Every structure is written in structure tokens, then in C-alpha cells.
Amino acid sequence: MISSDEAVRLDQSDPLRNYRREFLLAEGTCYLDGNSLGPVSSRVAEGLQEVVSQQWQPDLIASWNKHGWIDLPLRIGDQLARILGAGPGQIVCCDSTSINLFKAIAAALSLSQGRKKVLTTADNFPTDRYMVEGLSKLMAGRCELVSCDEANILTSLNDEIAVLVLTQVNFRTGRLLDMKAITQAAHDLGIVVVWDLAHSAGIVPIALDDCNVDFAVGCSYKFLNGGPGAPAFIYAAKRHLGSLEQPLSGWLGHRNPFDFSPDYEAHEGIAQFLCGTQAVISMSAVEAALTLYDEVSVEQLREKSLALMAFFLNKLAQHSETSALHLVGPKNLAQRGSQLAFEHEHAYGLCQALIKRGVVGDFRAPNILRFGFSPLYLSFQDMDFAVDQIVQSLAAGEAIQSGNNQRSLVT
Ligand SMILES: Cc1ncc(COP(=O)(O)O)c(C=O)c1O
Known part of the structure; x- marks a missing residue:
């Protein structure tokens, strides 16, 4: 059983933890879409x-x-x-x-x-x-x-x-x-x-x-x-x-x-x-x-990316509410990039519901919910938060609630 304390402990010993401060992300946002568009950092803005x-x-x-x-x-x-x-x-x-x-x-x-x-x-x-x-x-x-x-x-x-x-x-x-x-x-x-x-x-x-x-x-x-x-x-x-x-x-x-x-x-x-x-x-x-x-090597990023995805998947598996999410692609994380994709019947609505809860992923037709894991600004506590929001959203049936299925041009 993975606990929130475990996330805190992992963050404390994370050598990349200070880079989060560089990225100008709003408080309360867990940005899991850096595989689509990375966020702005202070070094880029300057x-x-x-x-x-x-x-x-x-x-x-x-x-x-x-x-x-x-x-x-x-x-x-x-x-x-x-x-x-x-x-x-x-x-x-x-x-x-x-x-x-x-x-x-x-x-x-x-x-x-x-x-x-x-x-x-x-x-x-x-x-x-x-x-x-x-x-x-x-x-x-x-x-x-x-x-x-x-x-x-x-x-x-x-x-x-x-x-x-x-x-x-x-x-x-x-x-x-x-x-x-x-x-x-x-x-x-x-x-x-x-x-x-x-x-x-x-x-x-x-x-x-x-x-x-x-x-x-x-x-x-x-x-x-x-x-x-x-x-x-x-x-x-x-x-x-x-x-x-x-x-x-x-x-x-x-x-x-x-x-x-x-x-x-x-x-x-x-x-x-x-x-x-x-x-x-x-x-x-x-x-x-x-x-x-x-300052940072790609090997360091890979190590943390694999650890973040493993934490996310393990915590997700602890909740029966998430049984409607089916991981697409290899289960062995060594055979994946830094992205987890899940099939869900109402993937678009679920994606929109999660964005409202501060967990930003994206949707890929026909039925995939995609999350990207960028170790420069994501913490293990973000993983903990994201999974909690997914569980709560699924339990509340938000994916099919009106307002979440209005498709924008860019998904
Ligand atoms: C694998 C892959 N190739 C190419 C592109 C598109 O590149 P661009 O729009 O910059 O030409 C994307 C965009 O997401 C992509 O995922």
C-alpha cells in the first residue's frame, strides 16, 4: 500500500526537486501534458x-x-x-x-x-x-x-x-x-x-x-x-x-x-x-x-520519470474505481517513453473533468486519456494528488456530466 507519507519521503530525497521552482506553473496545477507542450520556465521568460x-x-x-x-x-x-x-x-x-x-x-x-x-x-x-x-x-x-x-x-x-x-x-x-x-x-x-x-x-x-x-x-x-x-x-x-x-x-x-x-x-x-x-x-x-x-543529465531525468510512473500506476491499482481505465501499450515501464495512456469509454469527458480538478492531461481520439511525466517539475506528491483526483472524479461519474463533453478544436 503506497501512502502519502511515502510521496513526501521520495520528494525529500529527489535530487531534481529544486527545478520545480523554475517552472511558472499555477499553484494547485498538476501538469501532465508536458509531452504535448512544456511549460514556461523563468530562464526562458528572462x-x-x-x-x-x-x-x-x-x-x-x-x-x-x-x-x-x-x-x-x-x-x-x-x-x-x-x-x-x-x-x-x-x-x-x-x-x-x-x-x-x-x-x-x-x-x-x-x-x-x-x-x-x-x-x-x-x-x-x-x-x-x-x-x-x-x-x-x-x-x-x-x-x-x-x-x-x-x-x-x-x-x-x-x-x-x-x-x-x-x-x-x-x-x-x-x-x-x-x-x-x-x-x-x-x-x-x-x-x-x-x-x-x-x-x-x-x-x-x-x-x-x-x-x-x-x-x-x-x-x-x-x-x-x-x-x-x-x-x-x-x-x-x-x-x-x-x-x-x-x-x-x-x-x-x-x-x-x-x-x-x-x-x-x-x-x-x-x-x-x-x-x-x-x-x-x-x-x-x-x-x-x-x-x-x-545541469541535469537525460539519464537522471529517465530515472525519475520511471519512478514517477511506477508510483502513479501502483497507487492507481489500489483503487477499484479505476478499473474502467485500461493501460494501453507496454506494462513494462522500461519499454515506454515518459507517458501513460489509458483507454476509457468517456476519455474526453474524464479528461475535461480532471482539468477542472487541476490535473491536466490530454485526450487522443478515439478513446485515450494521455498523461506525460516530466521530472523537472513533477513531484511524487503530484502523483499522489493526481491519482486522488482521478479516483474521486471516477467515483462521482464526472466523465459523463454535461459540460465535460463539449469538444474544443484542440484536444
Ligand atoms: C511524433 C510526432 N511527430 C511530429 C509531430 C508534429 O510536429 P509539428 O507540428 O511540429 O510539425 C508531432 C506532434 O505532436 C508528433 O507527436
């Missing part, structure tokens, strides 16, 4: 203030050189490289994950010598699939989307496949795929692999170089807390930089953008994935957010 009032305002256009705005995409890329287990010069921060998927998949196809099939999972995040569909239309006959179940990835690989596109942590089920084993199996058949790290960057230990990954993309607004719509990133292994081609040949991916040459010549490094001018203010938020990783 970083933004500085960019606006001490850079943009006084120095205007001179800021591109004076404050290194032009280098932000590569500078943040190298910050991310340290978090994602990559050497420098292989990651650039830019654009959205969707756009970077387009570039990465096209670049992977450009290395694939005549093969055209792009394999992904049937329940991958829609944008990963949609981007392949878009490329298929554009590349008429040189790109074809094929699908498999997540459980059958390894047995679906064959030497007709050009590119494998996978999301390391499934956005619905939370399942964590084995990056090293899958990449190796794909390479044995000559397949180029693109990993989407949207739900794993900054929360699951990743070793891109060690796993021999070809390409990777991901968001910075989830566990990395870079802010709403913050720029994404793209990784390309150094060994591919001289031979790949990516189709969005914007001027900032040129070898010498300020020569203003009429003809495109790709940059020799990772900067060839840059397209146009980047959102400096959003980039500055990401740069400030990532300084946290100079």
Missing part, C-alpha cells in the same frame, strides 16, 4: 525578455552579427547534439518537425539507389505518414508509402525498402522502440532510417551516433520546453552530408548565402538543411530552455 529589450530593440539589424542570431540554428543544433548523443555539426534547429520530415525522407530517398518504398507504421503520428504521401505525389513513381504494424517492424523489412520512418515513442501508446536493434536490422538490408524523436528528445537517453542513425527529426516544444510552436531540429549523420540531396533549397542552405548567387550550391555541412530565415525569438527561447541540460 531569455526572451533579454532578446527583445537588449538585442532587437537597441541593435536592430546589427543583432544578426552582434548577438549571433545568424548562428542560432547551428548553435542550438550543437546543444541538442549533446542531449541526443551526437557529435557536433550534425544537427540544425529549424522549421517544424513536419517540414524536417519532408527534408529528411527526401534526403534518405536520394541515398537509396533506385528503391522507392518508404515503410512506416500504420499508427505512426499522422504527419509522418502524410509527408510520405505528399512526397509520393510530387515524386511520381519514385516514392511509395508502405505500412506495417508496430509489432511487426523487423519482419516487415526487406531489400525492396528504401527508407524506414519510425517514431521512437508512439504518441498514443507510449511504446519505446529499440533504436539500435532496428537501425542495425534495417542497415543489414540497405535501408536508410529516419527517426522521429518528438516524444523522446530530452527525456529518453538517446545515442544517435552510437546507433548509427541516418536521419532524425524532433520537436523542441514538448519535453524540451522550448515554447509553443518552437522550431524543430534535424540530424543527418556526418557520413551522409556530402552525398545527400534535400529539395527545399532555400538561400540559407546555400554554401555562401551572402554572395547572392543566382545558382544554388548546397552548403557542405548540416546547414544545407536550412531553408529560409528562422524565427529568432522562438529560437532564443529554445536556446535558453536547453541550458537546463548543462
